[in-house]
Structure formats: structure tokens, C-alpha cells
Amino acid sequence: MNEALTLLSFGDQGWGDQIARGVLITVTVALATLPFGLILGFLIALAKNSSEPSLKLAANIYTTIFRGLPELLTLFLVYFGVQIAIQQGLKLIGFDAQVEVNSFVAGMVALAFVFSSYASEAFLSAFKGIPYGQYEGGHALGLSRYQTMTLVILPQLIRLALPALGNLWLILLKDTALVSVIGLPDLLREAGIAARVTKEPFLFYGIACLIYLVLAMISSTGLARIERWSKRGDTAR
Structure with a gap:
């Protein structure tokens, strides 16, 4: 457990910086x-x-x-x-x-x-x-x-x-x-590089899966609110 936390940490010993940069690239590409x-x-x-x-x-x-x-x-x-x-x-x-x-x-x-x-x-x-x-x-x-x-x-x-x-x-x-x-260098590429270097594919691909799921849940929540807002006139009637 401690080893996994070290690999996912930010700084020279971990891959947290690269994973965070990959998430930023992924979201930026989608939004652009x-x-x-x-x-x-x-x-x-x-x-x-x-x-x-x-x-x-x-x-x-x-x-x-x-x-x-x-x-x-x-x-x-x-x-x-x-x-x-x-x-x-x-x-x-x-x-x-x-x-x-x-x-x-x-x-x-x-x-x-x-x-x-x-x-x-x-x-x-x-x-x-x-x-x-x-x-x-x-x-x-x-x-x-x-x-x-x-x-x-x-x-x-x-x-x-x-x-x-x-x-x-x-x-x-x-x-x-x-x-x-x-x-x-999106999320998947950074996770793949980390998995090959550290020989921990399950850890980093698992983290990538969780991040994609979190992004999907955030998006679903936001979309549900936008849909409710767009139908506010129907609710009032």
C-alpha cells in the first residue's frame, strides 16, 4: 500500500505530476x-x-x-x-x-x-x-x-x-x-508510460479507469442540472 501511494505521489518519486498533466490534456482536448x-x-x-x-x-x-x-x-x-x-x-x-x-x-x-x-x-x-x-x-x-x-x-x-x-x-x-x-500526453498515454516504467500496469491503468469514471460522473451531474435548467419553464407551467 505504501509503495502504491509513493508511486502515485507528486514529486520526483511518484507519477502524480504526469497523471495530473494527462488529466488536464484529456479535459482540454474534450472542451476544445x-x-x-x-x-x-x-x-x-x-x-x-x-x-x-x-x-x-x-x-x-x-x-x-x-x-x-x-x-x-x-x-x-x-x-x-x-x-x-x-x-x-x-x-x-x-x-x-x-x-x-x-x-x-x-x-x-x-x-x-x-x-x-x-x-x-x-x-x-x-x-x-x-x-x-x-x-x-x-x-x-x-x-x-x-x-x-x-x-x-x-x-x-x-x-x-x-x-x-x-x-x-x-x-x-x-x-x-x-x-x-x-x-x-493525455491521461491514457501518461498512465501507459508509468505502467511500463514501474512494471505496475494494474495500478496505473486502474487509476486511469477511476479518473475517467469520475470525469463521467461529474459530467453527468452537470448535464442533469443543465437539463433541469432548460426545462424550468415547463416546470413553472
């Missing part, structure tokens, strides 16, 4: 990915809900690709594909240089692509749950299409999509473990 994934997912849902056939087709192709590919493969395609694309672009203009994409940015972009493809379906279902009379009501009040969307439709859309988006957030939080394969 979330807004981009939500905005992109909302735009894709708008395209799917559009009357323009070309927009619908492009949105459907996008979601089919990123929902069909394994998340790890998407991560590799973004991380290595962008590097190759930049290098080839530089060669076309006469520069021959090695380019390395930042692993944090690559991980965030890849996870945002995957998250947005599923979030678009949540938003699309929410769109279908809003009666068309809401749009007509906004038009009758003299609101523009933009004002109707932002003032009338969007608040209802978020409330309807919130349960599904909450589940997607928990999935995103777990998927951040994938960024360890491209060298980002």
Missing part, C-alpha cells in the same frame, strides 16, 4: 473539441434540413463518411494526411520541407469531425420536433429568417437536442484516449 463539433454539427443539420438538394447530398455524404469510419482511422487520416497534403503543396511551389502537424490540433479536428457527424443527427431530430407553426409565428411577428432561427427556433432546438448531445459529450470524453496514439 466541443464547440467546434457543435457548430459544425448544427451547420450540417441545417444543410440536411435545407430544401437545396446539393446541400442535403453533401451533408449526407459527410455524415456517412465520418460515422462509418472508425474514430482511430479518422485520427490517422487527419494527422498524417494533413502533413502529406502540406508537404505536397510546398513541393508545388518549390519548397521541400518536412512538416509535422501539432498533435493537439490534429486530435481536436479529427474528434470534431466525428462528433459533428453524430451531433448533426441530434440536431436534425430536434428540428423535426419543432412545429412549422413556430416558423410561421416568427414570420407573422415581422422577424427575419435569421431572427426567427436565433430567437425562436434555436432555444427550442437546444432544449430538445440536449439529452442526445449529453450522451455524445460522454462519448467524446472517452474518445480523447485515442489521441495518445499520435503522441499527445
Whole structure:
């Protein structure tokens, strides 16, 4: 027991500093990915809900690709594909240089692509749950299409999509473990390094499991409070 506490302590003798840094990276990646994934997912849902056939087709192709590919493969395609694309672009203009994409940015972009493809379906279902009379009501009040969307439709859309988006957030939080394969020092990578060096895999992977569970419980509690807040008007009625 004392040996385990020493290994998990902060300072030169323990791995507490590295594990804490890994937790910070994990949470940061998830929080940085979330807004981009939500905005992109909302735009894709708008395209799917559009009357323009070309927009619908492009949105459907996008979601089919990123929902069909394994998340790890998407991560590799973004991380290595962008590097190759930049290098080839530089060669076309006469520069021959090695380019390395930042692993944090690559991980965030890849996870945002995957998250947005599923979030678009949540938003699309929410769109279908809003009666068309809401749009007509906004038009009758003299609101523009933009004002109707932002003032009338969007608040209802978020409330309807919130349960599904909450589940997607928990999935995103777990998927951040994938960024360890491209060298980002997240929780799983730091736990793996500590396990190999100390020959204590059960201890450090067990700690990683507990930390992921704690993050999930904190997220679930926060999401439950947000859902109650979003339904405060219904409770009052």
C-alpha cells in the first residue's frame, strides 16, 4: 500500500505530476473539441434540413463518411494526411520541407469531425420536433429568417437536442484516449508510460479507469442540472 501511494505521489518519486498533466490534456482536448463539433454539427443539420438538394447530398455524404469510419482511422487520416497534403503543396511551389502537424490540433479536428457527424443527427431530430407553426409565428411577428432561427427556433432546438448531445459529450470524453496514439500526453498515454516504467500496469491503468469514471460522473451531474435548467419553464407551467 505504501509503495502504491509513493508511486502515485507528486514529486520526483511518484507519477502524480504526469497523471495530473494527462488529466488536464484529456479535459482540454474534450472542451476544445466541443464547440467546434457543435457548430459544425448544427451547420450540417441545417444543410440536411435545407430544401437545396446539393446541400442535403453533401451533408449526407459527410455524415456517412465520418460515422462509418472508425474514430482511430479518422485520427490517422487527419494527422498524417494533413502533413502529406502540406508537404505536397510546398513541393508545388518549390519548397521541400518536412512538416509535422501539432498533435493537439490534429486530435481536436479529427474528434470534431466525428462528433459533428453524430451531433448533426441530434440536431436534425430536434428540428423535426419543432412545429412549422413556430416558423410561421416568427414570420407573422415581422422577424427575419435569421431572427426567427436565433430567437425562436434555436432555444427550442437546444432544449430538445440536449439529452442526445449529453450522451455524445460522454462519448467524446472517452474518445480523447485515442489521441495518445499520435503522441499527445493525455491521461491514457501518461498512465501507459508509468505502467511500463514501474512494471505496475494494474495500478496505473486502474487509476486511469477511476479518473475517467469520475470525469463521467461529474459530467453527468452537470448535464442533469443543465437539463433541469432548460426545462424550468415547463416546470413553472
